[in-house]
Amino acid sequence: MFGRSRSWVGGGHGKSSRNIHSLDHLKYLYHVLTKNTTVTEQNRNLLVETIRSITEILIWGDQNDSSVFDFFLEKNMFVFFLNILRQKSGRYVCVQLLQTLNILFENISHETSLYYLLSNNYVNSIIVHKFDFSDEEIMAYYISFLKTLSLKLNNHTVHFFYNEHTNDFALYTEAIKFFNHPESMVRIAVRTITLNVYKVDNQAMLHYIRDKTAVPYFSNLVWFIGSHVIELDTCVQTDEEHRNRGKLSDLVAEHLDHLHYLNDILIINCEFLNDVLSDHLLNRLFLPLYVSSLESPDKGGERPKISLPVSLYLLSQVFLIIHHAPLVNSLAEVILNGELSEVYAKTEQDVQRNSAKPSIRCFIKPTESLERSLEMNKHKGKRRVQKRPNYKNVGEEEDEEKGAAEDAQEDAEKAKGTEGGSKGAKTSGENEEIEMVIMERKLSELAASSSLQEQNTTDEEKSAAATCSAGVQWSRPFLDMVFHALDSPDDDYHALFVLCLLYAMSHNKGIDPEKLERIQLPVPNEAEKTTYNHLLTERLIRIMNNAAQPDGKIRLATLELSCLLLKQQVLAASGCIMKDVHLACLQGAREESVHLARHFYKGEDIFLDMFEDEYRSMTMKPMNVEYLMMDASILLPPTGTPLTGIDFVKRLPCGDVEKTRRAIRVFFMLRSLSLQLRGEPETQLPLTREEDLIKTDDVLDLNNSDLIACTVITKDGGMVQRFLAVDIYQMSLVEPDVSRLGWGVVKFAGLLQDMQVTGEYDDSRALNITIHKPTSSPHSKPFPILQATFVFSDHIRCIIAKQRLAVGRIQARRMKMQRIAALLDLPIQPRTEVLGFGLGSSASTQHLPFRFYDQCRRGSSDPTVQRSVFASVDKVPGFAVAQCINQHSSPSLSSPSPPSASGSPSGSGNTSHCDSGGSSSTPSAAQSPTDVPTTPEQPPPPPHLPDQLGTGREAEADAKPSRSLARGPELETAHLSPSLLPAQQPTISLLYEDTADTLSVEAPTLVPPVDPHSLRALTGRPQPPTPATAGTETPDEEAAWAEPEGPAEH
């Protein structure tokens, strides 16, 4: 077909084909047009090609020869186009014409050329032409044509499209008629066109848009969105089996599209358009459909409703995406302080009575189609009457007054902000919209006054008000519900959404921070914060505690979000403002998580890999709430099976491996949270820190190290001479340092734990060695950083090397496992099971292979290594302890033991000691009291208290979790028989004294339960360390339990 048309060109105008880009050729084409004014079956192809060629010449002319355009205008050639179009000439010609126009307007670069084309209203005639829109292709070309035109809109060109006198703006009104076209690309194009129109800063045009089209368009749009929401809700309600996930995620994505579109309009910041839009969104959609669905389902009768989770989910999306201050403030006001139901019921009756009562908040279908509304408005043109189809069934006879009122409203809005202006408008007529606006204003006034009232109250009262969920004087049904949903005992289905909503509101830039502060919601990055919402905090901690239970039904995403929100609540610039009672509860949750992880700890290799892998994936992919709320899968009730394809963090674990992974993550999250709240740095994780490792080009002192010469043949055939050296965690290939005898330069270093060694099949002197890079995500393919054959001088050396590597690998992994065990307060695994390992380990401690060129870099990892080796040698705990203490307390500055390169150990010990007297928040304080009651029973090491504290502190820096031991005894009481109560167990003191290395699994730990009552019941036991000083000033009764009884020695 294409060939045909080309051959036609060639055949007809062979001689001119060379010069088709010329005025002459245009003249010829004009001639063709004049000869073929009627479209027939015969000349159709000719006409199509003629039109196409004209386009080409015009573009060429625009770029090269202005006379072409002059000719086109002079001969009024556009008329021919229009004429052809009006002949119902069929799809073929239609599409060609539309494409021609597209190309024309797309490629015209000179403004004058553009003005020429637009100057005589032909384009508008084409826009309003009734094409056959049922034809998919015509529709697509047509809407693209409108879109292309809209991209050309600016303050000058807009006059070619918008006619102030006739109130015509065909480009816009024709486009918005397709706002709900079934074809998504068409809808997108319509939205592009509207945005391009709103962007043009032309007051007259924007007034027209608002007065004549805004209400019909926005009301229909809002209804369209609402219908999608109802559909989405139905989809959620009827999909327990997760069958419609595809459809659901489309609907969710669609809703996001809507919100982004609304936000795009709002951020163009055309004020009076925004007013109408906000009003519609608020009163027709968000309040009547979303917010009212937050209430208990039995209320509300016939009104359309959506389910609670869906409404929370959608509201979170709203707050995450839309930041337009007036809109989000009004919405937040109602959610946080509102009593919508009364107003609501009243207005609903009003609607039925068809009275002019203002705030009609309901989600109802517009009474007439958008097209008809636009038509009506246009015909009422000059009277400037606005048809407002969806507010109610207004009688036609009302239009007159409404028209007058409309003008008044305009004035009112111009005078927006000045109270007098709007009041005047209010009295001027019963125009609904004015009153709607005023209604909003009243509401905010009300809010303002109430906030004033509240500002007079003290913080304590405030928190009491916030805490008192069924507050007598202040009924906040929605907020109540929000908090109530956090309490759901069975699962975290609702809780996750509530957290998201709170997060979204607190991060919304449009919301007045005061609004949030009034109910003490967390405002991120707030400089001066003295109080926080206890009610919320307690619930967050409860979630954390729940998550740390073996059969906890809290998903990882919920936990992570809880941690985020908690940090936001209590971390102020000055540090953590959390009350001790809460801090202690949190500590309890952390203990539980250690417990949980310990339960899954196995001496298997895989645990190490999982542990490190989880840490990596957690730190590399921190939670993004916006992404979380884009995922439709969380809308369905939480499930455990991975068969749904739902991301691991958004569902419950399935099977042992996933339960282990989950336990590890919970452990990480709560550990990091509690460290952060106490302002302590993480010194133990990740297990392998980049800065502790030997790197390429490091220079090492290799005197007295075991070095094995070998030839390394890489996969690509490269061959180098190297010395193989095995360190604790790494193997390295070095070459001699030319400047210093006995020193070597590292040419390659790789982790032993990720290494695979196999003997070469046919060469007893050679080994195949592969080292994989630790994967950043569990899904990516392992990437080998070394893949080479090592050839040694003889088979003996080969065997030695192989054994050293093999043992090194096992040992490296053991070492890390021990560090994990230490983190989890577990005893060190006996090592004898590994043949020859004891030898290896002692070897490694006796002469740590290399001294570093710069020593300090290695810092903190070594002591653990040393000590764990040490501990493993002596399997009698008491003995080990004694030795440990000797080791640490006497030469506390001896080189391997300083916990970190930077801080001096004795210094940190002192600090912690002071802390224990003063504030309660430090872990060492937590530690010290517990050991006091037990000291009498502790036979071997009776050091002075300060010394002991110092050592404890040191040890703790090595193995962080030991601090959690402090509360250990209590925790276990919940699980252990009375005979195992801490006080009766002589070993406890040992357990405490020793750092994690020698702990037994039975190490008793106890978490202070979140529930204050059960806590009180426990007061007879050795108390958790929360010291006296901090708790006293809080009148909270819950704080009372923290009053110390045990550690009076301080």
Next chain:
Amino acid sequence: MTYAYLFKYIIIGDTGVGKSCLLLQFTDKRFQPVHDLTIGVEFGARMVNIDGKQIKLQIWDTAGQESFRSITRSYYRGAAGALLVYDITRRETFNHLTSWLEDARQHSSSNMVIMLIGNKSDLESRRDVKREEGEAFAREHGLIFMETSAKTACNVEEAFINTAKEIYRKIQQGLFDVHNEANGIKIGPQQSISTSLGPSASQQNCRDLGSDAGCC
């Protein structure tokens, strides 16, 4: 003209890399590329033949709409294929690929087929991005890669059609839910709409797709 499937494409990339020219070159061959005429279009449709099936390609250029987040988002979501275009004579257009790709991956369905196109391969003398670099980028991100020239029409056909083939392959593997139009794929109407051939449909020339490997 009936079709078995309709695939919606989008074209993305920095301004001035020749997106709309590629589009016009593919959808309307009658516009002969000539030296002194740069001409493009923002929308086009064309029929191609893949494995004996008539497939209609609808291509939407997203140029000029980047400032609206809602629009880009929706476009990505509604497309089955995307042509990610850079200009081999301007390195910065290559450097921006990562952010384009991030956007695309974030908003689109995971099945969207993305083809990386280094355009203006006719301007060899002014080349600023090596072919190998394009290849490496494509390999790293799992894209199909091709260098094209909208000017000489070199590889333009192949770029669009190979993308279509890949989408078709995914359909046959069951990766795309063809009944869900949100994916940018539509099943054709059962019966012929009309017998007359639209101009865009008329240009479709079921050439031998496998034959032309590369002229650049």
